[in-house]
Amino acid sequence: MSKSRYASNWKEIATAVKESVGWCCQKCGRVCLKPGEKTQSWTLSERRAYTLQVHHWNFNPEDNRLENLAPLCSSCHLHYHRFGRGNISPGQLSLELTIKN
Numbered sequence: 001m002s003k004s005r006y007a008s009n010w011k012e013i014a015t016a017v018k019e020s021v022g023w024c025c026q027k028c029g030r031v032c033l034k035p036g037e038k039t040q041s042w043t044l045s046e047r048r049a050y051t052l053q054v055h056h057w058n059f060n061p062e063d064n065r066l067e068n069l070a071p072l073c074s075s076c077h078l079h080y081h082r083f084g085r086g087n088i089s090p091g092q093l094s095l096e097l098t099i100k101n
């Protein structure tokens with residue numbers, strides 16, 4: 001039994017959303033790393049900063065309608081969770097942040 005509220009095909013959904021916007025953050029426009037892009041000379045924090053994540057506007061990870069999804073770079077994403085509605089549990093955020101491409 002999985003505790004995850006994410007759809008089993010969430011990874012595919014997230015990748016499709018990111019591809020549809022050309023791997024750009026929808027808030028600051030930062031172009032993020034595509035899967036498999038070479039970053040040998042990058043530090044971990046640089047790579048993390050350029051990782052595109054998919055945010056749920058209504059903070060409901062079960063709601064995967066396209067209008068509820070927003071590709072955001074990690075710092076913009078964190079901003080929404082820190083200063084957004086604030087009703088999200090830290091556990092849920094870390095789950096979302098650990099989703100890799």
Ligand SMILES: [Zn+2]
Nearest residue numbers: 025028073076
């Ligand atoms: Zn951003």
Ligand SMILES: [Zn+2]
Nearest residue numbers: 054055056096
């Ligand atoms: Zn989010």
